[in-house]
Amino acid sequence: MMIRGSGALVTGGSEGLGAALAKELAKRGARVVVVARGEAKLHEVVRAIRRDGGDAHAVVGDVGDKLATHAIAGAAAALIGSVDLLIHNASTLGPVPLPLLLDTRCEALQQVLEVNVVGPFRLSKVIVGGMVLRDRGLVVHVSSDAAVEAYPGWGAYGASKAAHDHLVRVWAAELSATKVRFLSVDPGEMDTRMHKDAMPDADTSQLARPVDVARRLVDLIARSDAMPSGSRSSLSVEVAP
């Protein structure tokens, strides 16, 4: 898709990959709405983008809150016009250190599913209708290899990511007669706060930087017209050893 001149909404955009994606998209000429719960860090990201001449807006909101859905989508449309690119990047690991399933509280699993599956579903639901009407749009789910591999301790998070991957496939199947497209992308391991929370003892010098991953992910989005809607791809396999 054409990034320049498009309207993009990135959730979880106050730090890590989300912030890097917002910056990269703005650098390439997209009008960007950045969504996050933390107001201070979110405004910092938006200020940084504007300082570099980019077009960015902050919408403070919690993807896990049902009543925030229309507030996020409505404010985004008011600020940037139509949303052509929706990136579901916000997600929660749930409790850390990562518990075994036998030690996971049911409420913790529910909360992870609410933020990582139901919340993005709600946001897609209110944004994709307009995309179908305009007959263009791309929805990207930032997935994880935990959606595919069974890592001990990653049960709640992995199940939520696998569920979201599956929703992506069904969205694509249901809207296959339209030009609205859906992708899941596993960005690979990165040096982010989430990674530190999950694996505090990992050697971060070996990890990809979010800014580099964001560049590759936006490259992928730019040439995504050739990829089948509903498909899942991984950026980690492209990393040089």
Add this chain to the structure above:
Amino acid sequence: MNATSWPRGAVLAERLLWIDPTAHAFGDATVQDMRALPREGDLLVVNDAATLPASLCGHTEDGAPIEVRLASRERGSWLCIVFGAGDFHTRTEDRAPAPTLRAGSVIRFGDTLHARVDRVVSSRQVVVQFDRDGDALWASLYGLGRPIQYAHVKAALPLFHVQTGYASRPWAAEMPSAGRPLAWSLLLALKARGVHLARVTHAAGLSSTGDERLDATLPWPERFDIPEDTVRAVAATKRSGGRIIAVGTSVVRALEGSACQHSGRLTVGEGTTSLLLGPGATLHVVDGLLTGIHERSATHFALLQAFAELPLLEEAYGHAERSDYQGHEFGDSCLILGGVSLQARTRSRP
């Protein structure tokens, strides 16, 4: 007409009164039957305006409670309707008058948002400017505002109950409700049959002000935006003999308003229209209308008469009233379109 007191679950099972002005016939159907009613090559035009959280409760400088309803946006300022104490459980026409406002009066909403009165139009109408714009204004509006509520609805409606399935741009003071029953399964089935879809954005305004004299002046001038794709789709449909079916009177206003301003030609771009259609009006663009079943208010019924003659409308509406059709925002629907192939309930004399 009975008003529906809460959104019903199964929209496709809601009732559809169809009126065929060419065959002088009408009959009963369900929204689900809409799948078969437009013909291949017809164009369904919807209003993609999302409903604003247009009702804001605040206080004047003297601490008097006030409800401000955003009716329309005029560049940086908003034309509003104001009420005093009370909430939606009281019918709009019974609401207490707003505290006295003057140019320069300040209204405070929550801790963050202030509005300054620019101009007092009448005791119910003021033009205000907010003290913030951009990101901060929209955060405040969505944080503090609620959709306009209805006395006939049993509880406060959250924003998600007053949106269509394709709502995109927050322009509408109240829900463009004709499109509310159009589930995507229905729209995609129509698309698969070769019925095309297009959109306009029309800032649907208030349905009522609570003041009889003011209500008689509704609808007020409303903003619209006609995208290039839509102008192209309308032209292609007309060329191939298809019909343009407006979903909602707001779409009729946008399409015909644009055409009226450009010598009968639908034209790309934004505008404001105060067009009122009535019996015998020349329609430049629209051939058919899907609308909600509403009270027989003068303006709504006058607009319907641009599509069908009064005796047929009277007969069909009388039938709907006797047959317990539901009215208002969450009520049943009415399609006025020629060439309906369903079994007619009544064929009235031409």
